[in-house]
Amino acid sequence: MGSKKRPATEINASSMADIAFLLLVFFLVTTTIDVERGITVRLPEWSEEPPENIQINKRNVFTVLVNAQNQLLVRGEQANVDELRERAKEFIMNPSKKEDLAEFPNAAIISLKNDRGTKYGTYIEVYNELKAAYNELWEEESMTQFGEHYSDDLPKAKKDKIKAKIPFVLSEAEATSYGEESK
Amino acid sequence: MGKFKKKRGDTTPAISTASLPDIVFILLFFFMVITKMRETDLKVKVQVPQATELEKLEQKSLVHFIYIGRPMERFQSIYGTAPRIQLDDSFKTVEDIPLFVENHKQTVQPALRNRITSSLRVDGDITMGIVQDVKTKLRRIGQLKVNYAARRGVVKEKAD
Numbered sequence: 001m002g003s004k005k006r007p008a009t010e011i012n013a014s015s016m017a018d019i020a021f022l023l024l025v026f027f028l029v030t031t032t033i034d035v036e037r038g039i040t041v042r043l044p045e046w047s048e049e050p051p052e053n054i055q056i057n058k059r060n061v062f063t064v065l066v067n068a069q070n071q072l073l074v075r076g077e078q079a080n081v082d083e084l085r086e087r088a089k090e091f092i093m094n095p096s097k098k099e100d101l102a103e104f105p106n107a108a109i110i111s112l113k114n115d116r117g118t119k120y121g122t123y124i125e126v127y128n129e130l131k132a133a134y135n136e137l138w139e140e141e142s143m144t145q146f147g148e149h150y151s152d153d154l155p156k157a158k159k160d161k162i163k164a165k166i167p168f169v170l171s172e173a174e175a176t177s178y179g180e181e182s183k
Numbered sequence: 184m185g186k187f188k189k190k191r192g193d194t195t196p197a198i199s200t201a202s203l204p205d206i207v208f209i210l211l212f213f214f215m216v217i218t219k220m221r222e223t224d225l226k227v228k229v230q231v232p233q234a235t236e237l238e239k240l241e242q243k244s245l246v247h248f249i250y251i252g253r254p255m256e257r258f259q260s261i262y263g264t265a266p267r268i269q270l271d272d273s274f275k276t277v278e279d280i281p282l283f284v285e286n287h288k289q290t291v292q293p294a295l296r297n298r299i300t301s302s303l304r305v306d307g308d309i310t311m312g313i314v315q316d317v318k319t320k321l322r323r324i325g326q327l328k329v330n331y332a333a334r335r336g337v338v339k340e341k342a343d
Contacts, residue, residue, distance in 0.1 A: 013201075013204065014200070017203045017204045017207055020204050020207040020208050020211055023211050024207055024210055024214065027211065027214035027215055027218050028214055030218055031214055031217060031218045035239055035240075036239070036240040036243075036246070036302065036332065037237040037238065037239055037240065037333065037334075037335065038234075038237060038238065038240065038302060038303075038331050038332040039234055039236060039237065039330065039331045039333055040238045040300070040328070040329070040330045041329050041330070041331065042327055042328060042329070043318060043321060043322045043327040043328075043329055044322065044327075045322065045325070045327065046319075046322040046323045046325070068310075114311055115311065116310060116311055116312035116315055117310050117311070117312065118310060118311045119307070119308065119309070119310060119311070120232065120305050120306065120307055120308070120309050120310065120311055120314055121232040121307030121308060123311055123314075124232045124307070124331055124333060125234070127331075128234040131236040132235060132236050135236055175311060175312075179310075180310070180312050
């Protein structure tokens, strides 16, 4: 038999790079590296009974109302979002022991009430400021108590100690419906 | 001595491109691994608001998304412009949320079910009414862990 051995023909691989590049570009374009982030909240449990009437000293409550025009009413007077953080911090810690601010940080309650016509963006902005006030206080507390930054790496025991001193209490009242958007 | 004389000068040697596919493949695999395809096709316009106090959502399998926003332009002739809820791939109402949450719950191990988070991806420009309804519904069915999706950044909007 004529077993003539042909030299093995080499496959031309130069187009391999092109194919790989094509796939690469496809994945580059479709990739989104953003991590899902957001403000985490814990909703209060639902109960059918109307809440009990607990007597709370008025000085311990920091009421924030947002109306359908996205205006703020903080403790009965009109306010701006910019000053909310500082006012909340002062209210919670009460450094100069004023009569009308919270007795102790762990007695402070922040009450947030919005309208059904409030813009969601404004609501998040307000919520963000109130949360920022607490985060800043926790950070300060952490630095004075432990000399460490308040972060995810802080041991849970230390976090609990800080949160026992300055608990995050934000109560949301049932929304009013003066400015409901027409369907 | 002329034996070892190097030949040079007349032509520049061609750069070997044989390793190019390898390099490209490495990049390709990298992107293939980190890519997460967008699994839902958005039917509502969602531009989440900006905030600074953000937390990361840890485990993707424990999160379900509730989109709220105005219908995209191509759906406005059917669904109007009022804010709507989108679950998975279709327009839904508040009444569909319990079943949606329950379906997601079934896919999660019982031990981890209390860590399920509802991520509310809500457009910054809509009003709170519909969000309030969704929140009330979530409270009623005991799904209390909620995350308001937001982007990093500070926006100073004046009340108008």
